[in-house]
Amino acid sequence: MRILGLDPGIATLGFGVIDVNQGNLPELLDVGVIQTPKKTPMGDRLKIIYEDMHVVLTQWQPQLVGMEKLFFYRMGNLISVAQARGVILLTLSQHGIAPEEFSPPQIKQALTGYGNADKSDVHGAVMRELNLSAPIKPDDASDALAIALTCWMFNPM
Template sequence: MRILGIDPGIAIVGFGFIDKEGSKLTPVQYGCIQTEAHTPTEERLLQVYEATLQLLDKYKPDAMALEKLFFNRNVTTAFTVGQARGVQILAAVQRGIPVAEYTPLQVKQAVVGYGKAEKKQVQEMVRMFLKLKAIPKPDDVADALAVAVCHAHSSTLNNKIAEVLRYD
């Protein structure tokens, strides 16, 4: 199963593709989509949308996982990031790719085993799970890979639950 993890944003969108075979996780490609500041929001959204389509078409994931938004201060930023998430979800749905969403707490729990883990702990666990030489930079990329790892672990659990329910 190929999973695309996304850390949504408008200036920087982290992305990470991983392959899951059994319990083995292998990084495929990771990086970020960047848009220029002072560019109109609608143009930035178009850039994020088109770049997401290109990534989906090139790497052909079986699932896309995004981090749910959590903002407690800047409402304007939350709206703009929400719009960016929307165009990414639209791109996945147009390509027939299922979308899953996880809260930061769920990602930390799945990757570190502790929902209040520090960002550095999550990044180090991502590095270890994927056998990377260094923690990916910028942080948005490491966060996207963490979301993909979370989905890989969650999909295993969900598949096992579905199997049990089928036989009951």
């Protein structure tokens, strides 16, 4: 089962792709970010996200997609993050995928057993689950892998 995790954002959108094999062990396939330049007009930033999401979806063809719910953001970022999420949802729909959405406490609970865990605890859990020797940077990419792992935990094979 191939799973794509997405951590939506307008400046930086994290993505992580894992495969879960018959032994039910997750394997890291790809991780990264889609970035949009700050001074670029909003429409152009959304277009970058749209086009890059098509590339990721076409390249990896996930069976499941997990995405962070719009949970809590500074008011100044709320509208732009919501716009980015709209573009992501449109792109997923064009690929015939309905994402599963998880709140930050659900992700923390799934990975650490504690819904108020620190970000460092979540990143440590990502490292353990994927047998990584170093943390994934930037945080948006690591968060996307946490979301992919959460999606796997909610959808065992």
